[in-house]
Amino acid sequence: MFGELYVDELGSNSTTYFPGKRSDERIAFAVVLAALYLSIVVLMLVNILIAMFSDTYTRIKDKEDVIFKSQKLELLLEMEDSLLPAPFSFIHFIFSLLIKYRQRLKVQQHLEEMTEENNWHDAIIRSAITDSLEEYLKKERARQSALTDLQMKETAKQLTRKLKSIEEELVLVRDAVTMATVDAKSDKRV
16 A cells, blocks of 8 residues: 555556556656655544544543542552561461461351350351451541542442441351251251
8 A cells, every 4th residue: 555656557558547548747647646645644644643642641641540549549458458568478368367267266166156055146147247347447447547538438338348248148157057957956856
């Protein structure tokens, strides 16, 4: 397309491009017209490219504050859990896994005790919700002075998600304990 003017063929005796009488003026006019067309096309394409870059830059510039705050919030939430810098964060990860395992053992022991007492429904729900909410609210109160409106909305969404996940887990635990007590009662009858 670009640079393909076929000047060699225009200068020959062929009548492919200009049927009829051939003249040097027609050939020169065709070459100038093709060069002018290609120049205009290149200029238009460059202008379209500049307009696209300008539009993209403007859209990003309009959203820069939101993007900056959301990325900062993601970084803070990611770094919130880790007490150590990046190369040593695996130590904190292993420590937190041990703590979670210990908490899981405590919950299992607590569940066994509650099934024996027949009052496990309310106690499980209260302890799980209050423990997780108190822990989460303590962390949020410590950071609350530095939060912006966007971060507050994001925190509210996270709290809602966390509450829903806790409620779902509690329903699963309640169902599992119910099944265990039904199995235990049926075993006693047999």
